[in-house]
Amino acid sequence: MLRRIGTGLVVLWAAATAAYLALLAAPGDTVDAIIGDGADTPLIRSQIIQEWHLDRPAVVQYLDFLWRALHGDLGRSYLLQRPVSEVIGGQLAPTLTLAFSAGVLGIVLALVLAVTTRRPWARRASSTLELVLVSTPPFLIGIILLSVFSFRLGLFPVSGDQGVAALVLPAVTLALPVAGVLTQVLRDGIDRALDEPFVVTARARGLGERAVLVRHALRHALLPTVTLIGWLFGILLGGAVIIETVFGRPGLGQVTLQAVTSEDMPVVLAVVVFSAFVYVLLNTLADLAYLIIDPRLRRS
Amino acid sequence: MTIALDRPVSVRFRRPRGLGVAAASGFLLLAFAAAVTPGLFAGDPLAADPLHVLEPPSAAHWFGTDQLGRDVFDRVVHGARHSLSIGIAATLVAAGLGVLLGLLAGLSHRYADEALSRGFDALAAFPLLLLALLFVAVAGPGTVGLIVAIGIATLPHYARVVRSQTFVVRQAGYVTQAVAFGDSRTRLVLRHVLPNVIGPIPVLAVIGLGEAILAAAGLSFLGMGPQPPSPEWGAMLSEGRGYLSIAWWTSILPGVVVTLLVISLTVVGRRLQRRFEGRTA
Numbered sequence: 001m002l003r004r005i006g007t008g009l010v011v012l013w014a015a016a017t018a019a020y021l022a023l024l025a026a027p028g029d030t031v032d033a034i035i036g037d038g039a040d041t042p043l044i045r046s047q048i049i050q051e052w053h054l055d056r057p058a059v060v061q062y063l064d065f066l067w068r069a070l071h072g073d074l075g076r077s078y079l080l081q082r083p084v085s086e087v088i089g090g091q092l093a094p095t096l097t098l099a100f101s102a103g104v105l106g107i108v109l110a111l112v113l114a115v116t117t118r119r120p121w122a123r124r125a126s127s128t129l130e131l132v133l134v135s136t137p138p139f140l141i142g143i144i145l146l147s148v149f150s151f152r153l154g155l156f157p158v159s160g161d162q163g164v165a166a167l168v169l170p171a172v173t174l175a176l177p178v179a180g181v182l183t184q185v186l187r188d189g190i191d192r193a194l195d196e197p198f199v200v201t202a203r204a205r206g207l208g209e210r211a212v213l214v215r216h217a218l219r220h221a222l223l224p225t226v227t228l229i230g231w232l233f234g235i236l237l238g239g240a241v242i243i244e245t246v247f248g249r250p251g252l253g254q255v256t257l258q259a260v261t262s263e264d265m266p267v268v269l270a271v272v273v274f275s276a277f278v279y280v281l282l283n284t285l286a287d288l289a290y291l292i293i294d295p296r297l298r299r300s
Numbered sequence: 301m302t303i304a305l306d307r308p309v310s311v312r313f314r315r316p317r318g319l320g321v322a323a324a325s326g327f328l329l330l331a332f333a334a335a336v337t338p339g340l341f342a343g344d345p346l347a348a349d350p351l352h353v354l355e356p357p358s359a360a361h362w363f364g365t366d367q368l369g370r371d372v373f374d375r376v377v378h379g380a381r382h383s384l385s386i387g388i389a390a391t392l393v394a395a396g397l398g399v400l401l402g403l404l405a406g407l408s409h410r411y412a413d414e415a416l417s418r419g420f421d422a423l424a425a426f427p428l429l430l431l432a433l434l435f436v437a438v439a440g441p442g443t444v445g446l447i448v449a450i451g452i453a454t455l456p457h458y459a460r461v462v463r464s465q466t467f468v469v470r471q472a473g474y475v476t477q478a479v480a481f482g483d484s485r486t487r488l489v490l491r492h493v494l495p496n497v498i499g500p501i502p503v504l505a506v507i508g509l510g511e512a513i514l515a516a517a518g519l520s521f522l523g524m525g526p527q528p529p530s531p532e533w534g535a536m537l538s539e540g541r542g543y544l545s546i547a548w549w550t551s552i553l554p555g556v557v558v559t560l561l562v563i564s565l566t567v568v569g570r571r572l573q574r575r576f577e578g579r580t581a
Contacts, residue, residue, distance in 0.1 A: 137514055137559065238428060242521065
Protein backbone atom coordinates (compact mmCIF):
# COMPACT_ATOMS: atom_id res chain seq x y z
CA MET A 1 0.00 0.00 0.00
CA LEU A 2 2.81 2.39 0.88
CA ARG A 3 4.38 1.46 -2.43
CA ARG A 4 1.18 2.49 -4.21
CA ILE A 5 1.17 5.89 -2.52
CA GLY A 6 4.86 6.29 -3.35
CA THR A 7 4.21 5.57 -7.04
CA GLY A 8 1.32 8.02 -6.96
CA LEU A 9 3.57 10.76 -5.60
CA VAL A 10 6.17 10.03 -8.29
CA VAL A 11 3.50 10.28 -11.01
CA LEU A 12 2.34 13.60 -9.55
CA TRP A 13 5.87 14.95 -9.46
CA ALA A 14 6.47 13.77 -13.03
CA ALA A 15 3.26 15.44 -14.23
CA ALA A 16 4.17 18.72 -12.52
CA THR A 17 7.71 18.63 -13.89
CA ALA A 18 6.66 17.71 -17.41
CA ALA A 19 4.10 20.49 -17.41
CA TYR A 20 6.69 22.92 -16.09
CA LEU A 21 9.18 21.92 -18.78
CA ALA A 22 6.46 22.38 -21.38
CA LEU A 23 5.88 25.84 -19.99
CA LEU A 24 9.58 26.65 -20.28
CA ALA A 25 9.63 25.36 -23.86
CA ALA A 26 6.63 27.47 -24.83
CA PRO A 27 7.50 30.07 -27.44
CA GLY A 28 6.84 33.70 -26.66
CA ASP A 29 7.97 35.85 -23.80
CA THR A 30 6.41 35.51 -20.36
CA VAL A 31 6.48 39.26 -19.91
CA ASP A 32 4.53 39.73 -23.15
CA ALA A 33 1.94 37.22 -21.98
CA ILE A 34 1.50 39.05 -18.68
CA ILE A 35 1.20 42.46 -20.30
CA GLY A 36 -1.32 41.18 -22.82
CA ASP A 37 -3.02 44.20 -24.37
CA GLY A 38 -1.95 46.54 -21.55
CA ALA A 39 0.55 49.39 -21.59
CA ASP A 40 4.05 48.31 -22.56
CA THR A 41 6.99 50.47 -21.37
CA PRO A 42 10.49 49.45 -20.25
CA LEU A 43 9.58 50.52 -16.69
CA ILE A 44 6.49 48.30 -16.60
CA ARG A 45 8.48 45.45 -18.05
CA SER A 46 11.14 45.67 -15.35
CA GLN A 47 8.45 45.93 -12.68
CA ILE A 48 6.84 42.75 -13.97
CA ILE A 49 10.18 40.95 -14.01
CA GLN A 50 10.71 42.06 -10.40
CA GLU A 51 7.23 41.14 -9.27
CA TRP A 52 7.12 37.65 -10.85
CA HIS A 53 10.79 36.92 -10.01
CA LEU A 54 11.52 36.26 -13.69
CA ASP A 55 15.15 37.35 -13.24
CA ARG A 56 15.92 34.28 -11.16
CA PRO A 57 17.54 31.20 -12.78
CA ALA A 58 15.11 28.65 -14.21
CA VAL A 59 16.13 26.00 -11.67
CA VAL A 60 15.35 28.29 -8.74
CA GLN A 61 11.99 29.18 -10.30
CA TYR A 62 11.23 25.48 -10.76
CA LEU A 63 12.10 24.58 -7.15
CA ASP A 64 10.08 27.56 -5.98
CA PHE A 65 7.13 26.32 -8.08
CA LEU A 66 7.38 22.81 -6.58
CA TRP A 67 7.65 24.18 -3.05
CA ARG A 68 4.59 26.36 -3.48
CA ALA A 69 2.63 23.59 -5.25
CA LEU A 70 3.39 21.35 -2.26
CA HIS A 71 1.61 23.90 -0.09
CA GLY A 72 -1.37 24.09 -2.40
CA ASP A 73 -0.34 27.41 -3.93
CA LEU A 74 -0.41 27.08 -7.70
CA GLY A 75 0.59 30.63 -8.52
CA ARG A 76 -1.25 33.51 -10.08
CA SER A 77 -3.01 33.82 -13.44
CA TYR A 78 -1.18 36.05 -15.92
CA LEU A 79 -4.43 37.13 -17.47
CA LEU A 80 -6.79 37.61 -14.56
CA GLN A 81 -4.18 38.63 -11.99
CA ARG A 82 -5.87 36.41 -9.41
CA PRO A 83 -4.59 33.30 -7.59
CA VAL A 84 -5.02 30.27 -9.84
CA SER A 85 -6.63 28.24 -7.07
CA GLU A 86 -9.36 30.91 -6.92
CA VAL A 87 -9.86 30.87 -10.70
CA ILE A 88 -10.14 27.09 -10.82
CA GLY A 89 -12.04 26.75 -7.56
CA GLY A 90 -14.73 29.13 -8.72
CA GLN A 91 -15.40 27.07 -11.85
CA LEU A 92 -15.11 23.65 -10.29
CA ALA A 93 -18.72 23.23 -9.15
CA PRO A 94 -20.47 23.26 -12.58
CA THR A 95 -17.92 20.83 -14.05
CA LEU A 96 -18.12 18.46 -11.09
CA THR A 97 -21.92 18.51 -11.22
CA LEU A 98 -21.83 17.70 -14.93
CA ALA A 99 -19.14 15.00 -14.64
CA PHE A 100 -20.77 13.36 -11.63
CA SER A 101 -24.27 13.20 -13.07
CA ALA A 102 -22.92 11.99 -16.42
CA GLY A 103 -20.81 9.35 -14.68
CA VAL A 104 -23.72 8.03 -12.64
CA LEU A 105 -26.06 8.07 -15.64
CA GLY A 106 -23.48 6.29 -17.80
CA ILE A 107 -22.88 3.56 -15.21
CA VAL A 108 -26.60 2.97 -14.63
CA LEU A 109 -27.25 2.84 -18.38
CA ALA A 110 -24.39 0.37 -18.87
CA LEU A 111 -25.63 -1.88 -16.05
CA VAL A 112 -29.15 -1.95 -17.43
CA LEU A 113 -27.97 -2.58 -21.00
CA ALA A 114 -25.49 -5.31 -20.08
CA VAL A 115 -27.99 -7.22 -17.94
CA THR A 116 -31.09 -6.87 -20.10
CA THR A 117 -29.56 -7.60 -23.50
CA ARG A 118 -28.68 -11.25 -23.02
CA ARG A 119 -30.69 -12.67 -25.89
CA PRO A 120 -28.76 -12.98 -29.17
CA TRP A 121 -30.79 -10.42 -31.12
CA ALA A 122 -30.83 -7.90 -28.25
CA ARG A 123 -27.12 -8.42 -27.87
CA ARG A 124 -26.53 -7.76 -31.53
CA ALA A 125 -28.61 -4.58 -31.43
CA SER A 126 -26.86 -3.42 -28.30
CA SER A 127 -23.36 -4.13 -29.69
CA THR A 128 -24.17 -2.10 -32.77
CA LEU A 129 -25.45 0.73 -30.59
CA GLU A 130 -22.27 0.59 -28.49
CA LEU A 131 -20.08 0.74 -31.60
CA VAL A 132 -21.96 3.80 -32.84
CA LEU A 133 -21.82 5.51 -29.44
CA VAL A 134 -18.11 4.90 -29.04
CA SER A 135 -17.32 6.09 -32.57
CA THR A 136 -19.43 9.25 -32.53
CA PRO A 137 -17.59 12.44 -31.60
CA PRO A 138 -19.14 13.66 -28.31
CA PHE A 139 -19.80 17.10 -29.78
CA LEU A 140 -21.91 15.54 -32.53
CA ILE A 141 -24.08 13.76 -29.96
CA GLY A 142 -24.44 17.11 -28.21
CA ILE A 143 -25.33 18.96 -31.40
CA ILE A 144 -27.91 16.35 -32.42
CA LEU A 145 -29.55 16.42 -28.99
CA LEU A 146 -29.54 20.22 -29.04
CA SER A 147 -31.05 20.33 -32.48
CA VAL A 148 -33.85 17.89 -31.63
CA PHE A 149 -34.72 18.64 -28.01
CA SER A 150 -33.91 22.34 -27.76
CA PHE A 151 -34.52 23.83 -31.18
CA ARG A 152 -37.21 21.48 -32.51
CA LEU A 153 -39.12 20.50 -29.42
CA GLY A 154 -38.10 23.36 -27.14
CA LEU A 155 -37.91 21.03 -24.14
CA PHE A 156 -34.56 22.16 -22.75
CA PRO A 157 -32.66 25.46 -22.68
CA VAL A 158 -30.08 25.97 -25.43
CA SER A 159 -27.24 27.07 -23.17
CA GLY A 160 -26.28 28.15 -19.67
CA ASP A 161 -26.32 26.31 -16.37
CA GLN A 162 -29.51 27.55 -14.77
CA GLY A 163 -31.32 24.74 -13.00
CA VAL A 164 -31.67 21.03 -13.57
CA ALA A 165 -33.22 21.36 -17.04
CA ALA A 166 -29.98 22.85 -18.38
CA LEU A 167 -28.04 19.90 -17.00
CA VAL A 168 -30.05 17.15 -18.71
CA LEU A 169 -28.74 17.38 -22.28
CA PRO A 170 -25.04 17.90 -21.39
CA ALA A 171 -25.15 15.03 -18.90
CA VAL A 172 -26.81 12.68 -21.40
CA THR A 173 -24.28 13.70 -24.08
CA LEU A 174 -21.37 12.91 -21.82
CA ALA A 175 -22.97 9.73 -20.44
CA LEU A 176 -23.63 8.02 -23.79
CA PRO A 177 -20.01 7.31 -24.83
CA VAL A 178 -19.24 6.24 -21.25
CA ALA A 179 -22.17 3.83 -21.33
CA GLY A 180 -20.98 2.49 -24.70
CA VAL A 181 -17.57 1.46 -23.40
CA LEU A 182 -18.75 0.26 -19.99
CA THR A 183 -21.46 -1.96 -21.50
CA GLN A 184 -18.84 -3.73 -23.62
CA VAL A 185 -16.59 -4.33 -20.61
CA LEU A 186 -19.48 -5.47 -18.39
CA ARG A 187 -20.86 -7.84 -21.02
CA ASP A 188 -17.46 -9.48 -21.50
CA GLY A 189 -17.15 -9.79 -17.73
CA ILE A 190 -20.59 -11.39 -17.39
CA ASP A 191 -19.81 -13.81 -20.23
CA ARG A 192 -16.60 -14.87 -18.52
CA ALA A 193 -18.25 -15.17 -15.11
CA LEU A 194 -21.01 -17.37 -16.52
CA ASP A 195 -18.36 -19.88 -17.59
CA GLU A 196 -17.06 -20.23 -14.03
CA PRO A 197 -17.81 -23.31 -11.92
CA PHE A 198 -19.53 -21.25 -9.20
CA VAL A 199 -22.31 -20.50 -11.67
CA VAL A 200 -22.91 -24.22 -12.04
CA THR A 201 -23.10 -24.47 -8.24
CA ALA A 202 -25.56 -21.60 -8.09
CA ARG A 203 -27.72 -23.20 -10.76
CA ALA A 204 -27.49 -26.56 -9.00
CA ARG A 205 -28.82 -24.87 -5.86
CA GLY A 206 -31.88 -24.06 -7.93
CA LEU A 207 -31.31 -20.34 -8.44
CA GLY A 208 -33.23 -18.71 -11.27
CA GLU A 209 -31.42 -17.38 -14.32
CA ARG A 210 -32.04 -13.81 -13.21
CA ALA A 211 -30.60 -14.35 -9.73
CA VAL A 212 -27.54 -16.08 -11.18
CA LEU A 213 -27.01 -13.18 -13.52
CA VAL A 214 -27.51 -10.31 -11.11
CA ARG A 215 -26.28 -11.75 -7.83
CA HIS A 216 -23.35 -13.82 -9.05
CA ALA A 217 -22.18 -13.04 -12.57
CA LEU A 218 -22.69 -9.28 -12.39
CA ARG A 219 -20.79 -9.01 -9.12
CA HIS A 220 -17.79 -10.66 -10.69
CA ALA A 221 -18.10 -8.56 -13.81
CA LEU A 222 -18.00 -5.40 -11.69
CA LEU A 223 -14.48 -6.12 -10.47
CA PRO A 224 -12.59 -5.18 -13.63
CA THR A 225 -14.75 -2.08 -14.03
CA VAL A 226 -13.31 -0.68 -10.80
CA THR A 227 -9.93 -0.51 -12.54
CA LEU A 228 -11.55 1.67 -15.19
CA ILE A 229 -12.21 4.49 -12.74
CA GLY A 230 -9.08 6.34 -13.86
CA TRP A 231 -10.18 6.06 -17.47
CA LEU A 232 -13.70 7.15 -16.53
CA PHE A 233 -12.35 10.25 -14.86
CA GLY A 234 -10.27 11.04 -17.94
CA ILE A 235 -13.11 10.72 -20.37
CA LEU A 236 -15.45 12.73 -18.14
CA LEU A 237 -12.97 15.55 -17.67
CA GLY A 238 -11.79 15.61 -21.29
CA GLY A 239 -15.37 15.33 -22.49
CA ALA A 240 -16.47 18.14 -20.19
CA VAL A 241 -14.19 20.56 -22.06
CA ILE A 242 -15.99 19.82 -25.33
CA ILE A 243 -19.49 19.52 -23.89
CA GLU A 244 -19.16 22.83 -22.07
CA THR A 245 -18.28 24.47 -25.38
CA VAL A 246 -21.22 22.90 -27.21
CA PHE A 247 -23.73 23.88 -24.55
CA GLY A 248 -22.14 27.18 -23.56
CA ARG A 249 -21.80 26.10 -19.94
CA PRO A 250 -19.31 27.73 -17.58
CA GLY A 251 -16.78 25.43 -15.94
CA LEU A 252 -13.27 24.04 -15.81
CA GLY A 253 -13.30 23.30 -19.53
CA GLN A 254 -13.97 26.90 -20.43
CA VAL A 255 -11.24 28.07 -18.06
CA THR A 256 -8.75 25.64 -19.60
CA LEU A 257 -9.66 26.57 -23.12
CA GLN A 258 -9.36 30.28 -22.42
CA ALA A 259 -6.03 29.74 -20.68
CA VAL A 260 -4.68 27.76 -23.62
CA THR A 261 -5.71 30.30 -26.23
CA SER A 262 -4.38 33.28 -24.24
CA GLU A 263 -1.19 31.46 -23.16
CA ASP A 264 -2.06 31.90 -19.50
CA MET A 265 0.48 29.28 -18.48
CA PRO A 266 0.01 29.21 -14.69
CA VAL A 267 -3.63 28.24 -15.22
CA VAL A 268 -2.77 25.54 -17.80
CA LEU A 269 -0.12 24.20 -15.44
CA ALA A 270 -2.53 24.19 -12.53
CA VAL A 271 -5.19 22.31 -14.50
CA VAL A 272 -2.63 19.65 -15.42
CA VAL A 273 -1.36 19.28 -11.85
CA PHE A 274 -4.88 19.30 -10.45
CA SER A 275 -6.14 16.60 -12.81
CA ALA A 276 -3.04 14.50 -12.18
CA PHE A 277 -3.76 14.81 -8.46
CA VAL A 278 -7.40 13.72 -8.84
CA TYR A 279 -6.30 10.88 -11.11
CA VAL A 280 -3.73 9.55 -8.63
CA LEU A 281 -6.22 9.90 -5.77
CA LEU A 282 -8.92 7.98 -7.64
CA ASN A 283 -6.57 5.18 -8.63
CA THR A 284 -5.30 4.76 -5.10
CA LEU A 285 -8.90 4.60 -3.89
CA ALA A 286 -9.69 2.06 -6.63
CA ASP A 287 -6.82 -0.13 -5.39
CA LEU A 288 -8.21 0.09 -1.86
CA ALA A 289 -11.69 -0.75 -3.11
CA TYR A 290 -10.25 -3.78 -4.87
CA LEU A 291 -8.89 -5.09 -1.58
CA ILE A 292 -12.27 -4.63 0.05
CA ILE A 293 -14.26 -6.23 -2.78
CA ASP A 294 -11.99 -9.18 -3.45
CA PRO A 295 -10.56 -10.89 -0.34
CA ARG A 296 -8.29 -13.05 -2.48
CA LEU A 297 -6.07 -10.05 -3.22
CA ARG A 298 -5.41 -9.26 0.46
CA ARG A 299 -2.92 -12.07 0.87
CA SER A 300 -0.35 -10.84 -1.64
CA MET B 301 -12.77 -26.02 -16.34
CA THR B 302 -16.17 -25.61 -17.88
CA ILE B 303 -19.00 -28.04 -17.55
CA ALA B 304 -21.39 -28.34 -20.45
CA LEU B 305 -24.83 -27.52 -19.16
CA ASP B 306 -27.90 -26.18 -20.76
CA ARG B 307 -27.15 -22.47 -20.80
CA PRO B 308 -29.68 -20.70 -22.92
CA VAL B 309 -28.53 -17.16 -22.26
CA SER B 310 -24.77 -17.41 -22.42
CA VAL B 311 -24.34 -18.50 -26.00
CA ARG B 312 -21.24 -16.79 -27.37
CA PHE B 313 -22.34 -14.11 -29.75
CA ARG B 314 -20.72 -13.91 -33.17
CA ARG B 315 -20.71 -10.61 -34.93
CA PRO B 316 -22.22 -10.50 -38.39
CA ARG B 317 -19.19 -10.68 -40.64
CA GLY B 318 -19.75 -10.26 -44.35
CA LEU B 319 -22.06 -7.35 -44.85
CA GLY B 320 -20.79 -4.94 -42.21
CA VAL B 321 -17.17 -5.44 -43.13
CA ALA B 322 -17.91 -5.03 -46.84
CA ALA B 323 -19.85 -1.81 -46.28
CA ALA B 324 -17.12 -0.49 -44.02
CA SER B 325 -14.36 -1.32 -46.51
CA GLY B 326 -16.35 0.33 -49.28
CA PHE B 327 -16.79 3.49 -47.27
CA LEU B 328 -13.09 3.55 -46.40
CA LEU B 329 -12.16 3.22 -50.06
CA LEU B 330 -14.43 6.13 -50.91
CA ALA B 331 -12.97 8.24 -48.11
CA PHE B 332 -9.41 7.55 -49.22
CA ALA B 333 -10.30 8.26 -52.84
CA ALA B 334 -11.85 11.55 -51.74
CA ALA B 335 -8.72 12.41 -49.78
CA VAL B 336 -6.44 11.69 -52.75
CA THR B 337 -8.48 13.31 -55.52
CA PRO B 338 -11.22 15.47 -54.00
CA GLY B 339 -11.66 17.34 -57.28
CA LEU B 340 -13.05 14.20 -58.86
CA PHE B 341 -16.02 14.04 -56.51
CA ALA B 342 -16.83 17.60 -55.58
CA GLY B 343 -16.50 21.22 -56.62
CA ASP B 344 -14.68 24.12 -55.01
CA PRO B 345 -15.03 23.98 -51.20
CA LEU B 346 -14.38 27.71 -50.84
CA ALA B 347 -16.72 29.03 -53.54
CA ALA B 348 -19.14 31.31 -51.73
CA ASP B 349 -22.57 32.02 -53.20
CA PRO B 350 -24.29 34.86 -51.33
CA LEU B 351 -27.59 34.23 -53.13
CA HIS B 352 -27.93 30.67 -51.81
CA VAL B 353 -27.16 30.91 -48.11
CA LEU B 354 -28.14 28.19 -45.60
CA GLU B 355 -30.24 26.24 -48.08
CA PRO B 356 -31.47 22.81 -46.97
CA PRO B 357 -30.21 19.67 -48.74
CA SER B 358 -31.49 19.41 -52.33
CA ALA B 359 -30.58 17.79 -55.65
CA ALA B 360 -28.20 20.65 -56.45
CA HIS B 361 -26.63 20.74 -52.99
CA TRP B 362 -26.78 17.24 -51.46
CA PHE B 363 -25.76 18.43 -47.99
CA GLY B 364 -27.23 21.95 -48.36
CA THR B 365 -25.22 25.16 -48.16
CA ASP B 366 -23.61 26.96 -45.24
CA GLN B 367 -23.77 30.56 -43.97
CA LEU B 368 -21.61 31.81 -46.88
CA GLY B 369 -23.47 29.77 -49.49
CA ARG B 370 -20.66 27.23 -49.76
CA ASP B 371 -21.71 23.71 -50.69
CA VAL B 372 -21.47 21.55 -47.55
CA PHE B 373 -20.96 18.33 -49.53
CA ASP B 374 -18.01 19.84 -51.39
CA ARG B 375 -16.52 20.93 -48.10
CA VAL B 376 -17.01 17.52 -46.51
CA VAL B 377 -15.32 15.77 -49.45
CA HIS B 378 -12.38 18.16 -49.37
CA GLY B 379 -12.26 17.84 -45.59
CA ALA B 380 -11.45 14.15 -45.96
CA ARG B 381 -7.94 15.13 -47.00
CA HIS B 382 -7.37 17.23 -43.87
CA SER B 383 -8.84 14.76 -41.42
CA LEU B 384 -7.27 11.65 -42.95
CA SER B 385 -3.83 13.17 -43.37
CA ILE B 386 -3.82 14.53 -39.82
CA GLY B 387 -5.06 11.17 -38.54
CA ILE B 388 -2.54 9.15 -40.54
CA ALA B 389 0.36 11.43 -39.62
CA ALA B 390 -0.57 11.28 -35.94
CA THR B 391 -0.88 7.50 -36.09
CA LEU B 392 2.53 7.24 -37.78
CA VAL B 393 4.09 9.42 -35.08
CA ALA B 394 2.42 7.32 -32.38
CA ALA B 395 3.34 3.96 -33.93
CA GLY B 396 6.91 5.05 -34.74
CA LEU B 397 7.65 6.43 -31.30
CA GLY B 398 5.71 3.59 -29.68
CA VAL B 399 7.75 0.89 -31.44
CA LEU B 400 11.00 2.68 -30.60
CA LEU B 401 10.20 3.23 -26.92
CA GLY B 402 8.58 -0.18 -26.50
CA LEU B 403 11.65 -1.86 -27.97
CA LEU B 404 13.86 0.22 -25.68
CA ALA B 405 11.80 -0.75 -22.63
CA GLY B 406 11.73 -4.42 -23.61
CA LEU B 407 15.46 -4.59 -24.14
CA SER B 408 16.69 -2.53 -21.22
CA HIS B 409 17.35 -3.47 -17.64
CA ARG B 410 14.91 -3.47 -14.81
CA TYR B 411 14.98 0.16 -13.72
CA ALA B 412 14.96 1.76 -17.15
CA ASP B 413 12.15 -0.59 -18.17
CA GLU B 414 10.19 0.24 -15.01
CA ALA B 415 10.61 3.99 -15.60
CA LEU B 416 9.52 3.74 -19.24
CA SER B 417 6.55 1.53 -18.40
CA ARG B 418 5.34 3.91 -15.69
CA GLY B 419 5.69 6.68 -18.26
CA PHE B 420 3.45 4.76 -20.69
CA ASP B 421 0.92 4.18 -17.89
CA ALA B 422 0.82 7.86 -16.99
CA LEU B 423 0.51 8.94 -20.65
CA ALA B 424 -2.22 6.39 -21.34
CA ALA B 425 -4.18 7.29 -18.26
CA PHE B 426 -4.12 11.04 -18.63
CA PRO B 427 -7.11 12.52 -20.48
CA LEU B 428 -6.10 12.58 -24.16
CA LEU B 429 -7.82 15.88 -24.76
CA LEU B 430 -6.17 17.60 -21.81
CA LEU B 431 -2.77 16.31 -22.84
CA ALA B 432 -3.32 17.50 -26.39
CA LEU B 433 -4.45 20.90 -25.12
CA LEU B 434 -1.21 21.17 -23.14
CA PHE B 435 0.78 20.51 -26.33
CA VAL B 436 -1.27 23.02 -28.27
CA ALA B 437 -0.67 25.58 -25.52
CA VAL B 438 3.05 25.05 -26.07
CA ALA B 439 3.18 24.66 -29.85
CA GLY B 440 0.27 26.93 -30.78
CA PRO B 441 -2.83 25.89 -32.72
CA GLY B 442 -2.41 24.36 -36.18
CA THR B 443 -1.91 21.11 -38.02
CA VAL B 444 1.58 20.27 -36.75
CA GLY B 445 0.73 20.83 -33.11
CA LEU B 446 -2.34 18.65 -33.52
CA ILE B 447 -0.36 15.78 -35.07
CA VAL B 448 2.39 15.83 -32.44
CA ALA B 449 -0.13 16.13 -29.60
CA ILE B 450 -2.28 13.21 -30.68
CA GLY B 451 0.76 11.17 -31.68
CA ILE B 452 2.40 11.44 -28.28
CA ALA B 453 -0.85 10.97 -26.38
CA THR B 454 -1.68 7.69 -28.16
CA LEU B 455 1.85 6.22 -28.24
CA PRO B 456 1.37 3.94 -25.19
CA HIS B 457 -1.00 1.61 -27.13
CA TYR B 458 1.84 0.63 -29.42
CA ALA B 459 4.67 0.85 -26.90
CA ARG B 460 3.03 -1.58 -24.47
CA VAL B 461 2.39 -4.22 -27.13
CA VAL B 462 5.91 -3.97 -28.53
CA ARG B 463 7.40 -4.13 -25.03
CA SER B 464 5.64 -7.36 -24.12
CA GLN B 465 6.39 -8.84 -27.56
CA THR B 466 10.07 -7.99 -27.07
CA PHE B 467 10.11 -9.98 -23.83
CA VAL B 468 8.80 -13.02 -25.68
CA VAL B 469 11.18 -12.65 -28.62
CA ARG B 470 14.21 -12.19 -26.34
CA GLN B 471 13.76 -15.74 -25.08
CA ALA B 472 13.33 -17.22 -28.54
CA GLY B 473 15.75 -19.79 -29.91
CA TYR B 474 16.73 -17.78 -32.96
CA VAL B 475 17.87 -14.90 -30.77
CA THR B 476 19.98 -17.20 -28.63
CA GLN B 477 21.46 -18.64 -31.80
CA ALA B 478 22.24 -15.21 -33.22
CA VAL B 479 23.95 -14.27 -29.96
CA ALA B 480 25.97 -17.48 -30.12
CA PHE B 481 26.96 -16.62 -33.69
CA GLY B 482 28.35 -13.36 -32.39
CA ASP B 483 26.00 -11.00 -34.17
CA SER B 484 26.45 -7.36 -33.24
CA ARG B 485 23.85 -5.74 -31.02
CA THR B 486 22.55 -3.52 -33.80
CA ARG B 487 22.19 -6.43 -36.18
CA LEU B 488 20.53 -8.50 -33.46
CA VAL B 489 17.89 -5.86 -32.84
CA LEU B 490 17.28 -4.83 -36.44
CA ARG B 491 17.48 -8.25 -38.03
CA HIS B 492 15.99 -10.55 -35.42
CA VAL B 493 14.02 -8.68 -32.77
CA LEU B 494 12.35 -5.83 -34.66
CA PRO B 495 10.72 -7.87 -37.48
CA ASN B 496 9.26 -10.25 -34.94
CA VAL B 497 7.78 -7.66 -32.61
CA ILE B 498 6.05 -5.32 -35.04
CA GLY B 499 3.55 -7.91 -36.30
CA PRO B 500 0.51 -6.64 -34.40
CA ILE B 501 1.29 -2.94 -35.06
CA PRO B 502 -0.40 -2.44 -38.49
CA VAL B 503 -3.72 -3.81 -37.23
CA LEU B 504 -3.51 -1.72 -34.06
CA ALA B 505 -2.82 1.28 -36.28
CA VAL B 506 -6.07 0.81 -38.22
CA ILE B 507 -8.10 1.04 -35.02
CA GLY B 508 -5.76 3.77 -33.76
CA LEU B 509 -6.42 5.81 -36.89
CA GLY B 510 -10.11 6.01 -35.97
CA GLU B 511 -9.23 7.21 -32.52
CA ALA B 512 -6.78 9.79 -33.91
CA ILE B 513 -9.40 11.15 -36.34
CA LEU B 514 -11.90 11.43 -33.50
CA ALA B 515 -9.38 13.28 -31.32
CA ALA B 516 -8.37 15.59 -34.17
CA ALA B 517 -12.00 16.46 -34.88
CA GLY B 518 -12.54 17.20 -31.18
CA LEU B 519 -9.52 19.48 -30.98
CA SER B 520 -10.32 21.38 -34.13
CA PHE B 521 -13.91 21.70 -32.93
CA LEU B 522 -12.37 23.61 -30.02
CA GLY B 523 -10.47 25.80 -32.51
CA MET B 524 -7.07 24.17 -31.95
CA GLY B 525 -6.63 22.72 -35.44
CA PRO B 526 -6.47 24.08 -39.00
CA GLN B 527 -7.93 27.56 -39.05
CA PRO B 528 -10.94 28.66 -41.18
CA PRO B 529 -11.73 28.73 -44.02
CA SER B 530 -10.05 25.29 -44.32
CA PRO B 531 -12.76 22.65 -44.73
CA GLU B 532 -11.79 20.58 -41.67
CA TRP B 533 -14.60 18.45 -40.26
CA GLY B 534 -14.29 19.46 -36.62
CA ALA B 535 -14.01 23.12 -37.56
CA MET B 536 -17.10 22.82 -39.80
CA LEU B 537 -19.11 21.45 -36.89
CA SER B 538 -17.93 24.28 -34.71
CA GLU B 539 -18.94 26.90 -37.31
CA GLY B 540 -22.25 25.16 -37.88
CA ARG B 541 -23.04 25.14 -34.14
CA GLY B 542 -23.85 28.85 -34.43
CA TYR B 543 -26.51 28.22 -37.08
CA LEU B 544 -27.99 25.12 -35.52
CA SER B 545 -31.36 26.69 -34.82
CA ILE B 546 -32.00 27.41 -38.50
CA ALA B 547 -29.72 25.03 -40.44
CA TRP B 548 -28.96 21.68 -38.81
CA TRP B 549 -27.33 20.28 -41.96
CA THR B 550 -24.20 22.45 -41.84
CA SER B 551 -23.04 20.78 -38.64
CA ILE B 552 -24.81 17.43 -38.35
CA LEU B 553 -24.05 16.06 -41.82
CA PRO B 554 -20.25 16.56 -41.58
CA GLY B 555 -20.45 15.00 -38.12
CA VAL B 556 -22.27 11.95 -39.47
CA VAL B 557 -19.50 11.48 -42.05
CA VAL B 558 -16.82 11.55 -39.31
CA THR B 559 -18.80 8.98 -37.35
CA LEU B 560 -19.21 6.69 -40.37
CA LEU B 561 -15.48 6.87 -41.05
CA VAL B 562 -14.57 6.01 -37.46
CA ILE B 563 -17.10 3.18 -37.32
CA SER B 564 -15.75 1.77 -40.60
CA LEU B 565 -12.18 1.88 -39.31
CA THR B 566 -13.21 0.13 -36.10
CA VAL B 567 -15.17 -2.58 -37.92
CA VAL B 568 -12.36 -3.29 -40.39
CA GLY B 569 -9.74 -3.09 -37.63
CA ARG B 570 -11.57 -5.58 -35.42
CA ARG B 571 -12.02 -7.93 -38.33
CA LEU B 572 -8.28 -7.80 -39.08
CA GLN B 573 -7.53 -8.28 -35.41
CA ARG B 574 -9.56 -11.51 -35.31
CA ARG B 575 -7.90 -12.67 -38.46
CA PHE B 576 -4.37 -12.23 -37.18
CA GLU B 577 -5.09 -13.16 -33.58
CA GLY B 578 -2.54 -15.55 -32.13
CA ARG B 579 -0.18 -15.06 -35.04
CA THR B 580 2.38 -13.16 -33.02
CA ALA B 581 6.01 -13.98 -32.24
